[in-house]
Amino acid sequence: MGLVSATLLRSxxxxxxxxxxxxxxxxxxxxxxIRVAYIFFINLTAVFALQIYMGGTGHxxxxxxxxxxxxxxxxxxxxxxxxxxxxxxxxxxxxxAAVHLGAVPSILIALVLTGVIAYIVGLAxxxxxxxxxxxxxxxxxxIVHVIFTNWIELFRGPRAFYxxxxxxxxxxxxxxxxxxxxxxxxxxxxxxxxxxRAASDNLLAARAMGVPVERLRLLAWTLSGIVMGMAGILLAxxxxxxxxxxxxxxxxxxxxxxxxxxxxxxxxxxxxxxxxISIGSELTRSLESGPVIAGxxxxxxxxxxxxxxxxxIVLVMSFRREGLLGGEEFEDLFRQWKLKRxxxxxxxxxxxxxxxxx
Amino acid sequence: xxxxxSKHFGGVYAVRDVSLTCxxxxxxxxxxxxxxxxxxxxxxISGALTPxxxxxxxxxxxxxxxxxxxxxIAGIARTFQNIRVFGRLTARQxxxxxxxxxxxxxxxxxxxxxxxxxxxxxxxxxxxxxKASTLPYxxxxxxxxxxALALAPDILLLDEPAAGMNEQESLxxxxxxxxxxxxxxxxxxxxxxxxxxxxxxxxxxYVMNMGELIASGTxxxxxxxxxxxxVYLGKKASVS
Ligand SMILES: Nc1ncnc2c1ncn2[C@@H]1O[C@H](COP(=O)(O)OP(=O)(O)OP(=O)(O)O)[C@@H](O)[C@H]1O
Ligand SMILES: [Mg+2]
Numbered sequence: 001m002g003l004v005s006a007t008l009l010r011s012x013x014x015x016x017x018x019x020x021x022x023x024x025x026x027x028x029x030x031x032x033x034i035r036v037a038y039i040f041f042i043n044l045t046a047v048f049a050l051q052i053y054m055g056g057t058g059h060x061x062x063x064x065x066x067x068x069x070x071x072x073x074x075x076x077x078x079x080x081x082x083x084x085x086x087x088x089x090x091x092x093x094x095x096x097a098a099v100h101l102g103a104v105p106s107i108l109i110a111l112v113l114t115g116v117i118a119y120i121v122g123l124a125x126x127x128x129x130x131x132x133x134x135x136x137x138x139x140x141x142x143i144v145h146v147i148f149t150n151w152i153e154l155f156r157g158p159r160a161f162y163x164x165x166x167x168x169x170x171x172x173x174x175x176x177x178x179x180x181x182x183x184x185x186x187x188x189x190x191x192x193x194x195x196x197r198a199a200s201d202n203l204l205a206a207r208a209m210g211v212p213v214e215r216l217r218l219l220a221w222t223l224s225g226i227v228m229g230m231a232g233i234l235l236a237x238x239x240x241x242x243x244x245x246x247x248x249x250x251x252x253x254x255x256x257x258x259x260x261x262x263x264x265x266x267x268x269x270x271x272x273x274x275x276x277i278s279i280g281s282e283l284t285r286s287l288e289s290g291p292v293i294a295g296x297x298x299x300x301x302x303x304x305x306x307x308x309x310x311x312x313i314v315l316v317m318s319f320r321r322e323g324l325l326g327g328e329e330f331e332d333l334f335r336q337w338k339l340k341r342x343x344x345x346x347x348x349x350x351x352x353x354x355x356x357x358x
Numbered sequence: 359x360x361x362x363x364s365k366h367f368g369g370v371y372a373v374r375d376v377s378l379t380c381x382x383x384x385x386x387x388x389x390x391x392x393x394x395x396x397x398x399x400x401x402x403i404s405g406a407l408t409p410x411x412x413x414x415x416x417x418x419x420x421x422x423x424x425x426x427x428x429x430x431i432a433g434i435a436r437t438f439q440n441i442r443v444f445g446r447l448t449a450r451q452x453x454x455x456x457x458x459x460x461x462x463x464x465x466x467x468x469x470x471x472x473x474x475x476x477x478x479x480x481x482x483x484x485x486x487x488x489k490a491s492t493l494p495y496x497x498x499x500x501x502x503x504x505x506a507l508a509l510a511p512d513i514l515l516l517d518e519p520a521a522g523m524n525e526q527e528s529l530x531x532x533x534x535x536x537x538x539x540x541x542x543x544x545x546x547x548x549x550x551x552x553x554x555x556x557x558x559x560x561x562x563x564y565v566m567n568m569g570e571l572i573a574s575g576t577x578x579x580x581x582x583x584x585x586x587x588x589v590y591l592g593k594k595a596s597v598s
Contacts, residue, residue, distance in 0.1 A: 191458040198444040198455040205442035208404060210430035210459030210509060265446065327446065 007185045010331050014271055015178055018044075022174040034170055040278045041173030042234045044271065046251075047258045048180035049227035051270040052187055054259060056220040058200030059130065062252050063121075063137035064228050066144035067114050069247030071229030072236040073148065073155055074110035076164045079103060079237075084163040091153045103167050103237070111229050118225025119218070126217035129203075133217075141252060148244035160243040168237040176230050183227055184267045185329075192216055197265075250306075257309040260316050263323020268330040273323065277312065284308050363402050363412030372398040374569045375412070380513055380545040385535065387560030387577075388549045391589075395569040396549045397439055400515050403547075404436045405429040416512060430456075431463040435511035437502040439518045439549075445491030449482055449501050450474075452490050456508035471542070473508060479541065480504045480534065495522055500534075507538065513545045514538070520555050528552075532559045557581070565589075 018041075025037040050064050077085075077092070078101045085097055101109070125136050149158045187193045196216040199206035206213060236242050254277070262273025284305050316323060325333065360378040364371060373395040380386045390396050401407040403414055405426040414421045414429075421429055430436075435456070444452050453473045477483050480500045485493055490501060499519055506514055516535070520528040532555070539546055550556050556563060557577045565573040565586050573583040580586055 191454065191461075194447065194451050195455050195458055198447060198452070201444040201446050202442045204406065204426075205438065205444065206455065207426040208406065208430055208436055208438075209456040209505060210427045210463065211455060212427060 003186065003189060007182065007189055010189075010329070011182060011185050013330060014181060014268065017271075018174060018177055018181075022170055026170060036278075036282060038168075038170050038173045038234075038238055040274070041170070041177045042231050042238075043255060043258065043278065044177045044274045045173075045180040045234060046228055046231035046255045047270045047274045048177070048184045048267065049224045049231060050255055050259050051264060051267055052184050052224035052227060053220050054264045055184075055188065055266065055270075056193060056196040056200065057133075057217050058197075059137075060134045060256070061137040061221075061224075062134065062256070063140035063144075064224065064255065065247045065251040066141050067118060067225040067228035068232035068235065068251065069144060069148060069242075069244065070117055071110045071114045071232035072242050072247065073161065073232075074113050075106045075233050075236050076161050076242060077154070078106035078109060079165055080161075080163050081165070088156055088161060088163065089154060093153055096154070103165070107233055110233055111226055114229035114232075115222055115226045118222045122218045122221035122225070126214045126221060141248070145244055145248050148247070155244070158244055160241050162241040164236050164240045164242070166238060166240040168234060173234055173238070176234055180227050180230060181267060181271070183223065184270070187220070187223060188267060192219060196220055253306075253309055257312050259323075261312050261323060263325040263327045265322060265327030266325055266329045268333075269323045269325040269327065272325055276324070277309070280308060281305050360399075360403060361413050361415070363399070363409045363414065365398055365402055365407060365409050371395075371569045373402060373409075376566070376569075376571050377412075378547075378564055378571070378574075380547050382512055382545050383539060383543055384562065385539055385546045385548065385560045387556035387563040388547055388566065389551060389553060389556045389563060390566035391551060393568075394551075394566040396551075396566055397517055398569075399566070400436060400517050400547075400549065403513075404434055404515060427459075430509055430511075431459055433509075433512035434515065435506035435509040435513070436515035437499070437506055437517055437519060439521070441495070441498050441502060443490040443493075443498050443501050443505075445489065447490055448487050449490050449493060449497075450477065450486040452501055452505050453477060453482075453508045456505045460509050471507070471510070476504050476507050479507075479538070496527060499523075503534075503538070507542060510542070511544050513547065514542075516546065516548045518549050518551075520550055520552065528555055535559055 021037060021040075025033050046064070046068060050061065053059075053061050053064070077089070077096055078099060080088070080100075082098065082100050085092070085100075090097055121140055125133050125140075128136055148155045151157075155161065195206065195211045198209070199211050199213045199216065203213065232247070235246065258273040258277045259270055260273065261276060262271065263269030328336075360376065363373060363376050365373045376399060388396050388399070398407065402409050405421070405424060405428070416433055419432075421432060421434075424432060444455065447455070450473060453476060457473050474483070477486055480503055482497065482500060482504055485497055490498065493501065503516065503519065519535070520531055523531060535546060535548065536559070538544075548556065548559055560577065563574065563577055563580045564571060565580060565583070567589045572585045572589060573580055575583070
């Protein structure tokens with residue numbers, strides 16, 4: 001069986017789950033829930049993107065929200081109607097104030113641009129090992145943020161960029177999340193994905209096996225940057241309004257917690273962590289506004305979401321480094337569980353022979 | 359193949375002016391007491407360390423400018439004394455890592471062995487889908503050999519492949535090494551500090567002590583060498 005068909009088959013269960021979520025929310029049809037589900041799909045796409053890089057290399061990236069921002073601002077600048085742009089960014093450089101493109105070319109250009117920037121930045125980051133690479137990603141996040149907030153002619157600075165055509169709907173979010181899932185899974189199981197994971201397990205042995213470590217890191221970084229760009233485009237074309245703060249520490253922190261909670265080494269872990277935190281933060285959000293539970297009027301608790309995310313990162317790092325799924329995919333866990341059951345059954349049927357060492 | 363190579367750590371030479379050859383299809387033994395510099399020599403050959411002096415070449419082509427992964431692709435494959443399997447990957451994926459390098463970069467693909475053939479040859483078929491970190495010690499050593507073979511090397515370097523094995527297992531290993539040589543047609547350099555094991559497996563032997571080469575020749579010649587008797591056999595006799 002080819003890699004693609006095998007990956008499709010292995011991804012069937014999570015894809016069905018995502019379709020079920022979208023179907024359920026649409027059948028209820030309440031705008032608030034649709035919005036929550038859409039944002040879930042944006043974050044899921046982003047976490048899959050982050051998984052491609054972090055799961056492959058074993059290095060943390062604090063810079064991925066910047067890719068989301070680059071793609072979001074690209075579509076914003078290209079797609080927003082000219083009349084509005086004359087108001088928002090009348091002095092845009094490169095004649096961009098007079099450019100107005102349709103959705104498809106805007107999205108394609110945004111993805112290509114994000115990919116090119118990711119590649120160039122990746123040339124530097126892929127050569128660094130471990131902590132140095134991680135710090136460089138943080139620097140990248142800050143640099144991009146500084147550019148967004150200070151290049152006022154092009155990005156409007158810290159003020160919101162609004163009026164982007166809201167052409168997207170829940171099915172876009174669903175589609176993007178499924179595409180991101182398939183890319184992440186295909187990459188993980190591909191020969192190069194396996195080589196990259198080998199290098200994160202044992203760098204010296206991987207080099208001794210001819211693994212081109214830097215080139216593969218660059219590949220993973222660029223690919224995950226492009227997928228992250230999809231998440232940025234989803235955001236811009238749904239909300240219609242973006243600001244530099246949408247792509248900074250809060251977002252970085254959120255997707256990092258989601259990935260770490262589920263386990264960064266597997267795509268299933270990414271899905272699992274995003275689901276748990278999305279549900280959890282909806283619950284805490286309602287607590288923040290001080291709801292009435294069983295007749296008791298609870299006080300408003302602002303900042304609870306941030307506290308909750310921080311606590312998750314600390315707890316996972318101290319008690320379950322590899323995340324909820326321990327770095328395994330759903331189907332691998334299922335296979336191991338079946339094997340265990342089978343060997344347990346064999347043992348009892350063979351009238352309990354000598355205990356086998358695991 | 360290796361000419362006048364040296365490496366020192368601080369003021370101490372770990373390997374000093376060592377020259378060594380290994381022909382394709384030959385099994386060469388490298389023996390010496392603890393700290394003799396065997397592993398350091400292997401690191402110099404495989405490109406894990408850069409020498410202070412001397413050169414390494416393969417088939418007349420100098421590899422001095424090539425790093426570890428470039429040499430792996432050029433045809434020098436190795437195992438590690440302290441096991442370094444890719445623990446999170448399955449046994450089969452461990453072999454796949456090397457096979458991918460081989461498929462991508464080797465120009466000549468004459469010795470085309472599939473991943474499954476190589477695993478079968480080393481008795482790893484039943485463990486193919488197990489995670490490498492969960493394999494028993496001996497299987498992990500075999501997995502390292504399988505992985506190195508998937509590069510279709512011209513020279514295979516084995517650093518103490520028999521470490522931790524009992525008499526019976528090391529006899530089986532000797533047979534494996536010989537059939538690997540026959541099947542893959544590669545040269546093999548085997549390190550060990552057990553003289554009996556090295557005598558059985560190799561056709562030619564180099565003896566190292568304190569970073570220097572003190573003797574070389576056929577097993578029979580080396581056994582007669584007064585230096586070897588003094589430094590190595592004498593020491594061994596006093597130890598055991
Ligand atoms: N990275 C290093 N830094 C400093 N000294 C080293 C290093 N690697 C090896 N040495 C020293 O070089 C000498 C040779 O070590 P080496 O590991 O090559 O010996 P060996 O023959 O493989 O021994 P063993 O039989 O114990 O494996 C030893 O004295 C060792 O302490
Ligand atoms: Mg050694």
